[in-house]
Amino acid sequence: MTNEELKNSFTQIFPAVTFDETGEFLNAIIPSEELLPVMKVLRSSKEFLFDYLFCLTCVDWKDHLMMVYFLKSNTHNHTIVVKAKITDTVNPQIESVYDIWKTAELNEDEVFDLFGVKFLNHPNLRRIFLEEDWVGYPLRKNYVDEHMIEL
Amino acid sequence: MGLKDKLEFPGQIHETPDGGFMVTQLDAVINWARSNSVWPLAFGTSCCAIEMMHTVNAKYDWSRFGFEVMRATPRQADLIIVSGTIVMKMAPVLKRLYDQMPEPRYVIAMGACTISGGPFFYNTYSVVKGIDHIIPVDVYVPGCPPRPEALLHSMIALQEKIKNDAYFRKQVDKK
Amino acid sequence: MxxxxxxxxxxxxxxxxxxxxxxxxxxxxxxxxxxxxxxxxxxxxxxxxxxxxxxxxxxxxxxKEGFTPDAADKFLFNLAPGIIITTALLAVAPIAYARGFQIWDINIGVLYISSVSSMAVIGILMAGWSSSNKYSLIGAMRCGAQIVSYELSIGLSLISIVVLTGSLSLNDIVESQANGWWIFKGHIPVMIAFVIFVVASTAEINRAPFDLVEADQELTGGFNTEYAGMKFAMFLMAEYINLFVVSAVAATIFLGGWMPFHIGGMTGFNHIMDYIPSSIWFFGKTLFIIFIIMQFRWTFPRLRIDQLLNLEWKYLLPISMVNVLLVTLMAIMGWHF
Amino acid sequence: MILGEEDHINEEGEFVINMGPQHPSTHGVLRLKVWLDGETIKKVEPHLGYIHRSIEKMSESLSYRQYGYLTSRMDYLSAHMNNLACALVVEKALQIQVPERAQAIRVIICELARISSHILWFASAGLDLGGVTPFFYAFRDREAINNIMEETCGARLTMNYMVPGGVIADVPSNFQARVKEVLKQFKDNYHEYDEILMGNVIFQNRMMDVGVLTKEDAIALGCTGPVARASGVSCDIRKLYPYDGYEKLQFDEVILTGGDSWARCQVRMAEMLQSVHIIEQLIDNIPEGDIVAKTKNVIKLPKGEFYQRVETARGELGVYIVSDGASTPYRCKYRSPNFANLSAIPHISKGHKIGDLIAIMATIDLIIPDIDR
Incomplete structure (x- = not known):
């Protein structure tokens, strides 16, 4: 499907979406509460069939966190970027997509470790990179570390 | 003996200045054996480990100098070549590996990362800035990563260092 | 006295x-x-x-610092290297090194060697268990399965020569090869027995590709993970003595031991061969087999534990059983030279 | 060695061992917690972070000319491809046209790096299974390729050869002759590799039907590179999203359907020949011209988000840059191939023996610093 068709179909399943087409891919921005139902449709619906989550990350925009999901369909060969906006930066939460794409397990662990986003219904949420007792989330913009030597 | 004499602690009294003939000769034999049979631990964390593997292979062939037997367990190793960055989470493990090695044990810090943090010195929250914060180091090899020749050179330097050790003399000095 | x-x-x-x-x-x-x-x-x-x-x-x-881990069973931990090296040394006794040079001419030499060398499993089990290390324990358990299995093939391939000579004494077996080595006299069945013996004894002494007991890349040293210094050196020494013993036995049983290369009926040729000292014949043959076993180690990848046991129970054991029957038939009918 | 003495044997009678962080077959400092029943694996849980060097955080404070050098330390065997991804994302954002000569040099160097990376896989796969000799044989070609790299970029392992707009230095005058010499030597040696390890019955038995990764699992787990291609997934970025003139070259994407360790071995062996084929097409017709396009001294990316992927020796590397218009990235994320490939290990090693876990890890071919970043 082309980006136009993707936009039309996406609007049908979730009308409150906003699109951003400045980059290479079509970006669909949705609120974090609606993530799981939308993702389920994107994975299973015949017209989308996004079976390949090739990148999952998070961006800290200081006033909100933005979860970024890069999805690709190996059948239709189209790509979409789904962004979920988390407004609560103190105690960020979002549903896990582990049930839909198994690759999300370690990627969500990584986001939890470095951004502090809690994934609900995640099978094994843990700090995979840093020690269990590490204080703070290093990739947040407000992270301070007095041992770090700034250039 | 030259360096050793210069560094003597002032006020220390020796009954036999060089530990006596017998002890010195024993030392010479032991040091010869130790310096020519340094078994490294199979331990590599990142990029430098590849250059270490190059040192093993036929072109450089460290087995010529007696480094041949690479042991997987620290109990049987004499030398730990720390090849690659050590991060905060790895630091206790490295310390533990070092503690598990029986005496005498030697450490080579291979590459810029292990010496000072190297490319990961600034703006990093997790890298240990020099493994000498964790374990004592015998020889430092700079480079990112050092060439195999540099590693070989460091190992020969380590052999020189071992040859100047004084195992029995220290025992005599203690008494 | x-x-x-x-x-x-x-x-x-x-x-x-x-x-x-x-x-x-x-x-x-x-x-x-x-x-x-x-x-x-x-x-x-x-x-x-x-x-x-x-x-x-x-x-x-x-x-080097002689080291005993804190959690280890200290008595067994220190005893194990001793047991392993003792069993290795015991097996050396009845080997005939040269013409008329044998330390202990025991009339059941073959039986003695195969029973003594299989005691090494006790030492390895002891070492693995007492180290209180999980890798050591897995290595020791593998050792039990491995040595007990391969003992059978070794025994059967030794029996085939015992059947042909009618004696368990190593000296008698060497003497019986005065007109030709068994590997030439005994046709294909003895060659099969020889191959089985070399393969099975490589497994018996835990050398690669059957070194699952140590398995550096899997178990970081297996049963000897926790050993350091002189105790570890004893393991190494026992390994080399064992290597020598199995090679010497193979050379004695199949390649005529110290017996020079003789061809039945050719007296002149046999005299020329006799001119070379018998000890050189013995060590030459032994080193040749050692060289082959060393080549195994540096050529083949390691087997998996179930493949190792399959190889024994599904292939080597049935083949050697049938082989013993063939050899017996050959001995009864007198088909060998 | 063994860490975490808690739960030696748990309630179900399972034996818990820790493989790593220092273990000869994990190729670095990966730690796998393995639940065993006898020798059979019940469950594997990877524990990471023993080489987490905060590369993503560091990238946020480095300029667009500088941040690439860290990526050579991520997947150090695909250093060129990683640097290339960093250069390509800047070129894409600024719409820089790379000179054709630079593109050809880039492709040749990348394919050489791919060959040398796969050779190292071959060497270490043999070593992991206890066959020591192939290790030494394979390093002959790696040394030869390293010499070329050294003459071209000045480094043997961690290069910084690809810069935004092209390459940092021209190739030496004897480059073509040297490359042809190495390729000839490699093709002669290739038959040896095929026989000494791939032709060995023990090796084949250790690999066949071990760690079968189905096509659906490979996609769901996000596997890429030879791992996914051995399971029948078409995922070669060079074919799907060509960059740097790969679309003009003739080569096959090697796809097998076995999904087991043996298929992964075969894919890598075949890919080496494809890389040789690619280099042979280019080596005699490197176009004349500039080696680097003109760029500003201080590169500033326009505001927005940029994603660029390349095919490294281990799969798809994605560089995701969020720019706020400054001279450093606002957020820089590396989608590393090994991180996704790692997640296949717990799924495919269940029910196998410990020895199989070693074989699986050898064929997945992980580079741990790329996982941890």
């Missing part, structure tokens, strides 16, 4: 010195064979051509 005891002590000491030198030599040989196969030079800095390398290693291990 006193004279006998003194003699035994002297012989024992001589043998011990000989075996230590032999272990040094085999260690050096292994490194050079490895280097030869891997396009390298091997040790060449310590002593002329690196000959003193192993001595340096041994002296270093002697003066």
């Amino acid at each position: 006193l004279l006998t005891v003194t003699e035994m002590v002297i012989v024992g000491l001589c043998l011990l010195v000989f075996l230590i030198l032999l272990a040094f030599f085999l260690g050096y040989m292994e490194r050079k064979v490895a280097a030869f196969m891997e396009l390298r030079l091997g040790p060449n800095r310590v002593g002329p051509k690196g000959t003193l390398q192993i001595i340096a290693d041994t002296v270093k291990l002697l003066f």
